[in-house]
Amino acid sequence: MSIGELIRLLSDGHYHSGQQLGERLGVSRTAVWKQLKKLEAMDLALEAVKGRGYRLADPIESLDGAAIVSSLPAAPRRHLSRLFIEDQLDSTSTFLRERFRQGAGHAEVCLAESQTAGRGRRGKAWSTSWGRSLIFSLGWRFEGGVAALEGLSLAVGVVMAEMLEAFGAEVALKWPNDLLLSVDGEWRKLAGILLEVTGDVEGPCEVVIGIGLNVALSEAGRAAAGQPAGALADVLQPVPSRNQLAARLIDALLSLLPAFEREGFVAWQAAWNQRHAYRDRRIRVHQGRQSFAGEAKDVDASGNLQVATESGIQALAGGEISIRPE
Structure with a gap:
């Protein structure tokens, strides 16, 4: 039994007794109880009602690879090499870097419900709670060398902002790779982008684009952020589906990357400056x-x-x- 299987069962809105959970998962009630005790440490509130059983206080929409792929338009669906959905990883970007070492990785996407060693810029950790963020990495092989990647993280920020604005969020861009969300008139960090590049200065190189996007945040999650943090759930009701967000993001990036390789950042420069959070400040x-x-x-x-x-x-x-x- 994995913790992910248990979470998915408890997220259906119904109560489940320990015996029912054990039967569904093929384990003893004692094993179920031990896993239930772990949920609190994972910042997942559990409701327990005597005679009825257990459920999650806030149901979580699980990532669904089939739903994501079926939501993609035809062109990005053809260009997507492979989609990985994992319950827990140290880092989705580390996962794709290993795929590149194995000779794969190009146009592959990895999503995870939770990661234990997520990274931001300057070696900072990116803290996430199970199922409340979009933890996303995409691999791409560029033929033009590292110099051709100037401004790529900013262009990624632009297409992310455009995607989120289409849902109704008010977003700004903080140089070089953060997205800020307007919550009650205050800008709060919504998402971060981290590019990891390996390869030649002038020849082929491999890029892993890592993205962390807050969909919902608990109070513990806000405290762990270490700075004013915002989430889509703060401003959008209903909260966008994580599967829909993932599909929109894959679509946007698979359109961006070939065009960026041809045109460079200049094609997104004006759009970035229009959303510049600190312009003239x-x-x-x-x-x-x-x-x-x-x-x-x-x-x-x-x-x-x-x-x-x-x-x-x-x-x-x-x-x-x-x-x-x-």
Whole structure:
């Protein structure tokens, strides 16, 4: 019995006795009880009613590969090499990097209900609770070399923002790879993008695009975020289906990537600047142990953020840099 099987049973809205769960899962009631005790540690609230049994207080929509693929338009469905749906991984991006090492990986997508070692920029962890986020990675092989990838994470941010705006969310982009959500007039972090690249500077290279998107957040999840965090459930009712979100995201990325390889970031530059969260605002730039203040301007055709300082315009090119509003 896996914890995922138990969660899916308890998510149907009905109560299940320990005996029923044991029979469905082929284990003893004692084994079921041990797994039920784990749910609280996983930030999953359980309702228990004497004489009726157990169910999840907040039912979770499980990821469904067949539902995702059937929702794709014909073109992206043809271009999608393989879709993996996993209950729990250390990281969906690590999973796809291993697929590349095995000679596969291109146009493959991996989704997980939970991950134990998710990563953000600058080595930060991306904390997720089971079934409340879209934990997503897509692999792509580029022939033009690493230099051709300038601005790719920003272009991914643009197509994600367009997708979420179609659901009714008000979204802004924070350089270089965060999406912010407007909740009660405050910008809160909604999603993060992390690109991992291996290969040649001038020859073929392999990219894994890792995305974490908050669909719903518990209070414990907000506390673990370490910064103001938002989720689609804060502003959208009904909350979009995670399977629908996954299908829309696969569609958007499989359209973006071939076009990006031909055109570069310049085709998405204006759309990014229109959603620039800190445009013409005072910011503080942190780079290693150094920091300086300036006024954020537009991003250029390579995706570099222009910052006006007392000594002139500085172009920030990603890497170990973070910015905060002053």
